[in-house]
Amino acid sequence: xxxxxxxxxxxxxxxxxxxxxxxxxxxxxxxxxxxxxxxxxxxxxxxxxxxxxxxxxxxxxxxxxxxxxxxxxxxxxxxxxxxxxxxxxxxxxxxxxxxxxxxxxxxxxxxxxxxxxxxxxxxxxxxxxxxxxxxxxxxxxxxxxxxxxxxxxxxxxxxxxxxxxxxxxxxxxxxx
Amino acid sequence: xxxxxxxxxxxxxxxxxxxxxxxxxxxxxxxxxxxxxxxxxxxxxxxxxxxxxxxxxxxxxxxxxxxxxxxxxxxxxxxxxxxxxxxxxxxxxxxxxxxxxxxxxxxxxxxxxxxxxxxxxxxxxxxxxxxxxxxxxxxxxxxxxxxxxxxxxxxxxxxxxxxxxxxxxxxxxxxxxxxxxxxxxxxxxxxxxxxxxxxxxxxxxxxxxxxxxxxxxxxxxxxxxxxxxxxxxxxxxxxxxxxxxxxxxxxxxxxxxxxxxxxxxxxxxxxxxxxxxxxxxxxxxxxxxxxxxxxxxxxxxxxxxxxxxxxxxxxxxxxxxxxxxxxxxxxxxxxxxxxxxxxxxxxxxxxxxxxxxxxxxxxxxxxxxxxxxxxxxxxxxxxxxxxxxxxxxxxxxxxxxxxxxxxxxxxxxxxxxxxxxxxxxxxxxxxxxxxxxxxxxxxxxxxxxxxxxxxxxxxxxxxxxxxxxxxxxxxxxxxxxxxxxxxxxxxxxxxxxxxxxxxxxxxxxxxxxxxx
Numbered sequence: 001x002x003x004x005x006x007x008x009x010x011x012x013x014x015x016x017x018x019x020x021x022x023x024x025x026x027x028x029x030x031x032x033x034x035x036x037x038x039x040x041x042x043x044x045x046x047x048x049x050x051x052x053x054x055x056x057x058x059x060x061x062x063x064x065x066x067x068x069x070x071x072x073x074x075x076x077x078x079x080x081x082x083x084x085x086x087x088x089x090x091x092x093x094x095x096x097x098x099x100x101x102x103x104x105x106x107x108x109x110x111x112x113x114x115x116x117x118x119x120x121x122x123x124x125x126x127x128x129x130x131x132x133x134x135x136x137x138x139x140x141x142x143x144x145x146x147x148x149x150x151x152x153x154x155x156x157x158x159x160x161x162x163x164x165x166x167x168x169x170x171x172x173x174x175x176x
Numbered sequence: 177x178x179x180x181x182x183x184x185x186x187x188x189x190x191x192x193x194x195x196x197x198x199x200x201x202x203x204x205x206x207x208x209x210x211x212x213x214x215x216x217x218x219x220x221x222x223x224x225x226x227x228x229x230x231x232x233x234x235x236x237x238x239x240x241x242x243x244x245x246x247x248x249x250x251x252x253x254x255x256x257x258x259x260x261x262x263x264x265x266x267x268x269x270x271x272x273x274x275x276x277x278x279x280x281x282x283x284x285x286x287x288x289x290x291x292x293x294x295x296x297x298x299x300x301x302x303x304x305x306x307x308x309x310x311x312x313x314x315x316x317x318x319x320x321x322x323x324x325x326x327x328x329x330x331x332x333x334x335x336x337x338x339x340x341x342x343x344x345x346x347x348x349x350x351x352x353x354x355x356x357x358x359x360x361x362x363x364x365x366x367x368x369x370x371x372x373x374x375x376x377x378x379x380x381x382x383x384x385x386x387x388x389x390x391x392x393x394x395x396x397x398x399x400x401x402x403x404x405x406x407x408x409x410x411x412x413x414x415x416x417x418x419x420x421x422x423x424x425x426x427x428x429x430x431x432x433x434x435x436x437x438x439x440x441x442x443x444x445x446x447x448x449x450x451x452x453x454x455x456x457x458x459x460x461x462x463x464x465x466x467x468x469x470x471x472x473x474x475x476x477x478x479x480x481x482x483x484x485x486x487x488x489x490x491x492x493x494x495x496x497x498x499x500x501x502x503x504x505x506x507x508x509x510x511x512x513x514x515x516x517x518x519x520x521x522x523x524x525x526x527x528x529x530x531x532x533x534x535x536x537x538x539x540x541x542x543x544x545x546x547x548x549x550x551x552x553x554x555x556x557x558x559x560x561x562x563x564x565x566x567x568x569x570x571x572x573x574x575x576x577x578x579x580x581x582x583x584x585x586x587x588x589x590x591x592x593x594x595x596x597x598x599x600x601x602x603x604x605x606x607x608x609x610x611x612x613x614x615x616x617x618x619x620x621x622x623x624x625x626x627x628x629x630x631x632x633x634x635x636x637x638x639x640x641x642x643x644x645x646x647x648x649x650x651x652x653x654x655x656x657x658x659x660x661x662x663x664x665x666x667x668x669x670x671x672x673x674x675x676x677x678x679x680x681x682x683x684x685x686x687x688x689x690x691x692x
Binding site: 097100101103104105107108117118119120121123166168 | 230231232233235244247248249250251261263280
């Protein structure tokens with residue numbers, strides 16, 4: 001289902017810059033993405049490059065585009081794979097706790113899928129620290145959007161505060 | 177609720193891949209199967225030296241970071257030789273950390289490779305059963321894959337067959353020749369439009385009939401028909417020229433070719449025949465034969481005519497010649513100078529008339545049979561000609577190079593060179609005349625030349641002079657036949673004759689004769 005991330009980016013891009021400009025980005029950028037394959041391996045570099053191209057085409061700030069893309073990933077996943085989202089926890093707390101587990105299992109089942117790696121620490125009933133093992137810099141806003149999307153799904157109001165972490169991590173304190 | 181207590185053995189039975197870490201993260205106890213899977217794992221060894229966390233990622237392993245994994249599935253990989261991953265979870269047991277899990281395998285073969293067996297897994301552990309299930313699925317998938325391949329191959333073959341069939345069908349349907357297919361008992365079950373058009377019958381009228389029923393006609397050659405029918409019933413191909421009837425009672429000439437189509441068991445399944453309309457070529461062939469016959473007839477008539485006429489003309493000529501001689505003899509001394517001159521002129525004309533008749537006779541007698549080949553010495557022939565013809569004293573005839581011995585007819589070669597040399601000598605208008613004779617040869621042919629320093633021949637006459645009775649000058653001795661005779665002889669030898677000439681300077685005649 002990791003191909004759903006590209007499908008979500010496409011949903012966002014078409015809504016933001018239109019199909020024509022989006023197709024032009026794909027054609028000229030040399031992106032080799034199969035939008036019909038939801039088992040396609042995901043890659044942060046491609047997502048970032050697409051965000052840069054969409055930002056240029058839409059004259060929006062890159063941070064806004066990245067945030068919207070992260071948000072859209074959850075929205076599209078929820079729309080297409082609602083049972084998966086709901087099976088991972090009934091509350092935002094449970095969902096976040098389960099997020100690393102889920103991806104760990106995926107990484108075993110699909111070793112070529114390059115599943116993302118998460119870790120939660122400092123867990124309390126209404127807060128926790130969200131760690132993402134980053135593959136590249138510049139994805140902070142994307143994960144802020146991603147977490148905001150999750151909060152939206154679980155009808156929670158969250159505060160997301162990036163906090164300095166190890167060089168290999170994106171770290172956020174999430175409170176709700 | 178009752179607390180659970182296990183001794184080491186019973187715990188080992190349930191979790192054979194367990195290990196227990198002390199609060200300083202050293203191995204203090206381990207299950208029987210994990211020891212088998214990772215032989216280097218020993219009690220007292222540091223966990224951090226034995227394993228690394230594959231998931232979740234942990235930068236520095238501490239009791240605190242290990243505590244954070246308690247809620248998660250962990251995936252461990254050996255820092256030593258084994259590539260096998262182990263998945264499970266940590267639980268706190270007092271101050272210690274208990275790991276419970278099992279290795280991650282995706283096939284039965286991997287278990288064998290690791291030298292594990294069913295007794296190394298807890299009875300409740302579904303891994304082996306799931307792998308067995310996967311194996312069954314794999315076999316089924318493989319079988320399905322093979323079936324799919326067979327199916328795809330067959331589909332591809334069918335596609336190619338269909339394409340081939342379409343192509344052949346198109347060739348048969350759009351062929352300009354009539355094409356029919358018959359059953360082994362000669363009933364037509366398919367024919368193309370051309371056959372319908374050739375015969376004038378409708379397709380409905382043709383179907384179910386035999387080609388003989390459709391094509392029979394009063395002019396049919398019974399032998400050819402019998403041959404065709406015999407070959408058909410013996411399952412052999414045939415190729416005959418035969419007339420084919422039309423619905424309106426007329427017929428046309430055909431080349432009819434038939435071919436049996438055999439089944440795998442060697443039985444004739446069907447026959448197909450192609451009926452090529454030969455009317456036009458047959459007509460042309462007939463016209464050509466008639467033309468040749470007529471040409472041969474008129475040639476013969478002409479030859480006979482020329483010989484009869486020449487013979488009949490020669491006789492009165494001889495009489496006139498004798499009469500003139502008698503008149504001159506009887507009146508010798510009494511004839512005036514003028515009368516004597518007239519008589520001389522009559523004799524000159526008679527001589528020319530005689531030459532002309534002789535020429536016509538010669539010309540008409542040259543035919544293809546004269547190429548009669550014997551080895552003849554051309555040098556000897558040419559020197560003989562030079563010695564017998566009348567050569568004025570101001571003219572020198574030179575043979576530049578001794579001519580070769582060739583395969584040809586002696587008499588015709590004599591005629592050929594006598595005409596060329598005679599002409600050269602006759603027309604020289606210079607005070608000092610030169611005639612040169614010679615040849616060149618290649619592997620395939622001889623090219624002879626006769627060169628003079630006569631008046632030359634204008635380019636517009638180069639072709640004309642080879643035509644019969646075309647003399648360019650008014651010469652008492654010229655019959656206008658000499659070069660025609662040369663040309664006819666050369667033609668019979670499949671050779672060539674041509675000339676190069678410059679007015680007032682001279683002419684060279686070339687004769688090319690193939691060696692074979």
